[in-house]
Amino acid sequence: MAKIQRTKLSKERIRSAWIFLTPMFICLAVVAIYPLITTINYSFTDARLGDLYNYNYVGWFHYETLFFYDEWWWVSVKNTFIFSFFSVFFETIIGVTFALILNNNMPARGIVRAAILIPWAIPTIVNAKMFQWMFNQQFGVFNEILMDLSIISEPIAFLAYPDSSMAAAIIVDVWKTTPFITLLTLAALQMIPTDIYESTRIDGVSSWKVFWNITLPLIKPTLVIAIIFRTLDALRVFDLLYVLTTNSRETASMSVYARQWLVDFMEVGQGSAASTLLFAFLTIATILYLIITKTSFDRQGVY
Amino acid sequence: MSWKKISLVFLLLIILVYTCFPFYWAIVSALKKAGTGTFIVEYWPSEPVLKNFIYVLNRPAFGSTFFNSFLVSTLTVLFCLLIALTASYALGRIQFKGRTVLLLGILGTSMFPQVAILSGMFELVRSLGVYNTYQGLIMSYVVFSLPFTVWILTAFIRDLPIEIEEAAMVDGANSYVILFKVFLPLMWPAMVTTGILAFIGAWNEFLFALTLTISPEVTTLPVFMASFRGESEFEIPWPNIMAASVLVTIPVLIVVLIFQNRIVKGLTAGAVKG
Numbered sequence: 001m002a003k004i005q006r007t008k009l010s011k012e013r014i015r016s017a018w019i020f021l022t023p024m025f026i027c028l029a030v031v032a033i034y035p036l037i038t039t040i041n042y043s044f045t046d047a048r049l050g051d052l053y054n055y056n057y058v059g060w061f062h063y064e065t066l067f068f069y070d071e072w073w074w075v076s077v078k079n080t081f082i083f084s085f086f087s088v089f090f091e092t093i094i095g096v097t098f099a100l101i102l103n104n105n106m107p108a109r110g111i112v113r114a115a116i117l118i119p120w121a122i123p124t125i126v127n128a129k130m131f132q133w134m135f136n137q138q139f140g141v142f143n144e145i146l147m148d149l150s151i152i153s154e155p156i157a158f159l160a161y162p163d164s165s166m167a168a169a170i171i172v173d174v175w176k177t178t179p180f181i182t183l184l185t186l187a188a189l190q191m192i193p194t195d196i197y198e199s200t201r202i203d204g205v206s207s208w209k210v211f212w213n214i215t216l217p218l219i220k221p222t223l224v225i226a227i228i229f230r231t232l233d234a235l236r237v238f239d240l241l242y243v244l245t246t247n248s249r250e251t252a253s254m255s256v257y258a259r260q261w262l263v264d265f266m267e268v269g270q271g272s273a274a275s276t277l278l279f280a281f282l283t284i285a286t287i288l289y290l291i292i293t294k295t296s297f298d299r300q301g302v303y
Numbered sequence: 304m305s306w307k308k309i310s311l312v313f314l315l316l317i318i319l320v321y322t323c324f325p326f327y328w329a330i331v332s333a334l335k336k337a338g339t340g341t342f343i344v345e346y347w348p349s350e351p352v353l354k355n356f357i358y359v360l361n362r363p364a365f366g367s368t369f370f371n372s373f374l375v376s377t378l379t380v381l382f383c384l385l386i387a388l389t390a391s392y393a394l395g396r397i398q399f400k401g402r403t404v405l406l407l408g409i410l411g412t413s414m415f416p417q418v419a420i421l422s423g424m425f426e427l428v429r430s431l432g433v434y435n436t437y438q439g440l441i442m443s444y445v446v447f448s449l450p451f452t453v454w455i456l457t458a459f460i461r462d463l464p465i466e467i468e469e470a471a472m473v474d475g476a477n478s479y480v481i482l483f484k485v486f487l488p489l490m491w492p493a494m495v496t497t498g499i500l501a502f503i504g505a506w507n508e509f510l511f512a513l514t515l516t517i518s519p520e521v522t523t524l525p526v527f528m529a530s531f532r533g534e535s536e537f538e539i540p541w542p543n544i545m546a547a548s549v550l551v552t553i554p555v556l557i558v559v560l561i562f563q564n565r566i567v568k569g570l571t572a573g574a575v576k577g
Contacts, residue, residue, distance in 0.1 A: 010398070016478035017397040020389035021405075024453060027386055031446045032412060035423025052426050112315050114563050115322045121559040122326065123507040125525040126548045130329045133541050138523050141328055172424040180570070187571040226536045229414075236416035239509040243529050255418040255510075255516065261423055263514060272422045279419035286411045 036279070062273035064193035072249055073274065076257035082166060083241075083253060084234035087173040092227055094174065094205035095181025096219075100211070102182070103189045113186075121177040128243035131172045135159050161252035169244050169251065173234065181226050188222035189215070227233060228289045254278045333546035354418065355546035364519040365547070368527040375437055375523060376505035379444040380498045382453075387452040388494070392482045394453065395460030396468065406457065413450035418508050420446065428515055437516050443511040448501045455500060458572040459493035460486070496569040499562050503555060524551050 043062055047055035066073045086255040099115070102109060119127070134141050146152045158164045193213070200210050238255040245251040252260065258278060262271030334351035359365055393399075394406055411573075424443050425434075433439035471485045482499070509525040516522040531547050559566060 013397050013478050014399045017393035017399050020393035020478070020482075023386045024390040024449065027445055027449055028412065031309075031424075031427075031442055032415070032420065033447075034444075035420035035427050038423030038426050039420055042426075047422075049425075052429060098318055101311065101318065104311055106311050106315070112318055113567070114560055115319055117559050117563055117566065118322050118326055120554065121503060121555045122552050123509075123525050123528070123555070125507075125528045127325075127553050129528060129544055129548050130325050133332060133434070133545060134325065134328060136541070139344065139541070141344055149394075175321075179322070183567055183570055187567075199382055201453075232414045236418065238418060239525070242509075242576065255416060258418045259421065259510070259514070262425075268422050275416075275419045275421060278416050280417055282414070282419070283411075286414055 006301045010088060027091045039272045039279075040276050042268050043276045045269050047268040047272075049263065049268055052268065055269070058269065062270045063277070064268065066273055066277065072252070072259060075250065076252045076254050076274075077253060079166060079241075080235055080237070080253045080255075083170060083173070083237060084231055086170045087177070087234050088227060088230050090170070091174045091178045091181055091230065092223070095183050095226075096223070098178065098182040099185035099189055100215075102186055116182055118179075119176045122176070124176065124239040125243055127172055127176050128240050131168065131175075132159065132244055135168050159245065162248075165245045165248070165251045169241055172244060175235070177230060177233075180230065181223075184222055184226040185219055188219040224292065228292070232282060232285060232289065233296050235285070236278070326549075329545045329548050329552075330541055332420060333549050335542045355542045356550065358543055359547045359550055364527055365550070367519050368524045370524055371437070371521060372506055372523040372525075375440050375444065376502050378437070379441050379448050379505045381450040382441065383445060383448045384456075384494055384498055384503055386449060387456050387497075388487075388490070389482065390453050391456035391460050392486060395457040396486075397478070406454075407448045409453050411456055413447060415447070416452075417447065421510070421514060423513045424511070425514065434515065435521050435571075439515050440512060440521070440523070443515055444505050444508060447508075448505055451504065452497055452501050455497045455569055455572060456490075456493060459497070460490070462572075463489055492565075496562070496565040499566060500569045503558070505550060506555060527551075 042055075044057055044059060045055040046058050046061075102112060102116075122130075135143075135158040137143065137155050137160070140155070140158075142158070143152070143155040147155065156164070159169050196214060196218075197210065200214065236255055237253045238259070241251055241253050241256050242259075247256065247260070247264075249260070254274065254279065258271050260271075260276035261267045261274060265271075331346070331348050332357050334348040334353070336350055336352045336354070336425070394402060394409075424446070428434050428439040428442065431439070431442075433442065467485055468481060471481045476485070482573055506523075507525060509529070510524070512523040512526045513529070516526070519527065528547060531544060
């Protein structure tokens with residue numbers, strides 16, 4: 001009797017679950033699935049921005065152009081990977097270091113934890129402008145500091161060359177996203193029971209060894225997730241490069257490249273093909289991510 | 304004080320300088336009297352003036368884009384919370400086939416590159432006749448806000464104690480009653496936290512605003528910032544631009560400092576467990 005009632009109840013619950021999900025499905029179908037399919041469709045056409053409804057199908061033409069004829073596409077692919085790799089690498093190291101410092105008990109920790117949120121909260125466009133000013137050749141504070149410290153003898157035009165512009169963009173992104181890594185790592189550190197460390201203290205193990213052999217393995221699951229989150233985010237970078245390096249081709253990411261074709265050159269077909277390739281690439285990356293986290297779901301048994 | 308304490312305080316100071324200096328520098332530069340031509344690097348403004356702030360505040364486009372950003376972000380968040388409420392309850396509390404796949408799909412959607420749907424979104428917005436309108440902008444913001452909201456809210460709902468629900472179920476309440484009468488009153492803190500995070504995301508959005516709106520009557524602050532030229536055509540008036548930067552950032556900073564504990568909780572709830 002009780003069992004029958006339970007199945008009846010759970011059937012009712014499952015039915016209502018799907019009803020509860022329906023509004024979200026409808027919204028996502030309209031604002032995400034439909035535009036995605038439209039974009040993929042455009043990537044096989046010669047559509048132009050001025051007239052989005054009259055176009056001819058051109059097959060794989062745009063993809064062939066991207067792969068074999070357009071060196072700028074490969075420049076943007078290279079830029080995207082360089083940007084993502086170095087940005088995530090440095091922000092992880094700095095972010096974890098900050099978290100280890102903040103994990104100590106001390107006065108004023110609350111203030112510093114609040115201050116940590118500042119770079120994260122500032123709009124990327126504002127970050128780009130602030131750093132553009134700091135990197136300024138004539139009046140920039142970075143040049144002033146480097147000159148005062150006699151590291152350089154003449155001001156450098158950081159944003160005038162593709163390589164130093166890319167380095168500057170990486171610095172800005174590292175600055176903005178370090179808080180994310182710090183906060184997640186800090187949350188993981190605070191879940192580690194303190195008695196784990198006690199035996200090492202008695203044995204007089206060096207703190208580097210404690211970090212490497214005890215702390216790091218314990219925060220690794222969180223850190224892996226944070227790194228993957230950040231990598232996927234960095235791979236789609238747009239705002240920062242668009243403003244900091246003023247939409248330049250030399251420092252364009254894949255997102256910037258796609259928008260240049262869509263809007264600046266009004267070639268919706270070519271732009272859509274670039275968008276679709278970025279999407280395909282990120283989908284594969286996301287699926288890999290999901291496979292990794294799914295295994296960690298099972299291991300932890302949280303879900 | 305022990306050496307360890309002293310070195311820790313020193314390290315804390317380094318973190319403070321790292322996180323605060325760029326914004327501090329923007330404030331110092333915005334308080335400068337001279338234009339770029341005679342700018343002198345000073346770490347403390349010797350003769351602070353407010354004229355750059357007043358200049359920016361007097362731009363009609365600043366006021367209108369500020370209002371637009373606020374309106375668009377607020378409406379996006381309210382809409383997403385409404386839709387996400389029932390969806391997250393289903394995902395967080397009801398066991399059904401395909402739930403994990405669905406959850407992972409939502410996470411995937413929130414990581415989706417915006418540019419991947421840019422031309423399709425442009426076409427959709429044009430077809431519906433909402434190009435360069437609030438409706439069009441809000442519609443495009445739902446793409447990234449909704450999956451994000453559902454994801455964070457689900458993480459919170461899952462953590463609410465199960466006993467509440469069991470008691471209601473024993474009393475024979477159906478899912479609607481449980482959600483709206485039992486859960487809703489408990490969910491306000493989670494909804495506020497999620498709402499703040501989604502608001503900051505919408506407030507800072509740039510690509511859709513840049514592409515789907517064109518006039519200052521509709522577009523948002525980041526677009527205003529990106530195209531802001533200041534008072535001179537011949538040189539880049541950095542003190543003006545820094546004043547605009549500070550003014551754009553202050554509302555977000557106030558929200559962040561007031562709700563810092565919630566924000567940290569929201570950020571970690573979405574990722575540490577997910």
